[in-house]
Amino acid sequence: MAFKGGYAGKLLYVDLTKEKIEKVPLDEDLAKKYIGGAGLAAKLLFDLIPKGIDPLSPSNVLGFFVGPLTGTLFPQASRYTVAAKNPLTNAWGEAHSAGFWGPELKLAGYDGIIFTGKAKRPVYLYIDNEEVEICSAKGLWGMKTFEAMDKVTQIHNDPQIESVAIGPAGENLVRFAGIFTRNGRVAARSGMGLVMGSKNLKLIAVRGTKGLDVAQPDEYLDSVKAWYDKVLSHPYTEGRVKYGTTELIDMMQSIGRLPTYNMRQGVFDEWENISCDTYRDKYLLRPRADYACIQRCGRFVSVATGPYKCLGKGPEYECLSALGSRCGNSNLASIIYIHHLCDEYGMDSIGTGSVIAWAMECYEKGILTEEDTGGLAFNWGDHELIVRLVEMITKREGIGDLLAEGSYRAAKRLGRGMEYVMHVKGQDIASQEPRAQKSMGLAAATASRGADHLYAFPVLDEGEVFAKEIRQWYGTEYLPEIGERLSPKNKGFMVFHNENYSVLIESLGVCKYGTMVPPALYYEDIIRAIEVTMGWKFSERELKKVGERIVNLNRLFNVREGITRKDDSLPERLTKEPAPLGIPKGQVVELDTMLDEYYQYRGWDKKTGRPTKKKLKELGLEEEAKKL
């Protein structure tokens, strides 16, 4: 095999219509150009998905990819990427998840699985190293996520099997259905669970017992020590272990960036009820890690008594905000319980919270009436209602059928309330109120999969803790504005820079925690990791080009689907309605100025948002440009 380490060297193609399975060697030049994970997804799916298809039709292609570091000891090397045409945006779609499934897939001998077509009956894929089989999911269809994953370990009599699965939400084509791992991690966004459901694919069970080699084992082990020291000694890591991401509730509240009452304001007066200390004192049992993870942000919680009694994986920040502050709900036990339901039914809690918050605001404004809701009152903070709605959405019952379409499509179908939909390109904005941090507004507008905070993940301007790294990442040239949350200046550069780095991280198959927040590891460490793992020498400049290439290819996919500058937009609330409270009071997002600057760094046409010929040539994307 040509690969010296990191890669399994093989892709699995599964044609669900013909029930045909093919194993294809991974091309080394392709791997050098796109690395793996999100990069490989960008390239292979750009080539395979025809223009203009319905994302729910059999012509959509669903790909799962791990990166070359996935399965090694690199800190947080647990990730996989899943991608397809996005049923929320009708453009590029991808989602990522930690857990143990990605590494297991690598150890079974595969760098990715590509599903085409649609199964005639519900099926699941079973992989045991070389053995790959499409099995009937007759007994599994209809089951909740974890129930189905447990069942599959019984069917094959192997408790070590790692699975990813959809729940009833994905089967019932809820637009924001996600794909779940056994330990409760979710590839949540872009409606990937819906695409999986539309293909009649319930679950992918994997058992891998092979070894994974690295190019330079001795050097690798020396580097491991250095990487671990950097991550563990970063001042931010301690809080991660102690609070997970729930610490962000307190922090966002303090800077007026905690979306509340849909996304009307960034301050929640009942925030203390959902703060990180309340969470920790009342419900936390212990932190839990993913594969090779020393950030340990996973939470395991218990609500011991009452109507919300439950035990399981605890909500993280996004979920606390989506089902909490955005819905005006400060009953923490209920949030834990609703999160639990979302996991079992298999849907994205951001999408769930967003559509409910939207409906609550519409109800308050009289846009949505009891006639529409079937008599239900949509009052802010009504957690009993939210519980009920989650069930109704899953089963598409009553108003649940409308809400299952997600806020953007629900407003469209209703013909009202679009002004309260907090989306970009049809996908809901995560809990990052951009009037309080301008970089987040630009990031949401430009992200390839629709509204998203993770594609650029601009966080170094969040607060003082990252003063050192802001210099390391961007130099001193852009100071002080680049470090100022409320300044739109130099944020085009910041988002450009971050997107390139972030897609690279996602291509390597490692987590953004440790590499972006905290920014403990950076290009020098990635260069070293690639050298000792794969035996390849890359310069920082070359790696930045890889990132740029992936971002541009994602963009080409979107251009092909008709996306232009006008789609890189934000809801008017965020660009025209001044923030009413807290530190950002009076602020709006100056999106146009930031976009101009961003396009300039990108080498994209400022009017159309299209990558220029010159840029595409520079990145070696001439062939792809011909396929528009």
Next chain:
Amino acid sequence: MPKILVVDAGKCVGCRDCELICSAQHYQTFKSSLSGVATIKFDEISRDVPMVCQQCEKPACQAVCPVNAISRDEETAALVTNYDLCIGCKACVSACPFGAIHFDDEEKRPIKCDLCDGDPDCVKICPSEALKYEEADRATMAKRRESIVHLPELLKLITREKE
């Protein structure tokens, strides 16, 4: 006094770093069947238990070995396999009551913890102090001390129930 490897499953977060470093140090690859330690996951209750050889005082593995390939290291007290003698019969795999010996299909040999010559790498990498390497006569004192922290709470619970 030789040290022992003490596992505190209550602290384990399930990252499997101990497994990974073990196979990488001994066999220059990442492969769980080449690791002397394995974390067993119980997702429903979120418990992970690192399982490792107990270096028994009356080792079943050693007793059943027909060619006396397993012997005790004088310094570390670890039971170590001499692969020059080992015939790969897997009797030790069957005999160990903990499943602490794993047979690797590629190396064609039984794999067990050898305490890394008295400086175990799993202990060094564990981010949660779930693995410790300590003198046998004091190893569990720390654990006792930590666990007793909960005693007052427990007492409260018991009294409340009686009320």
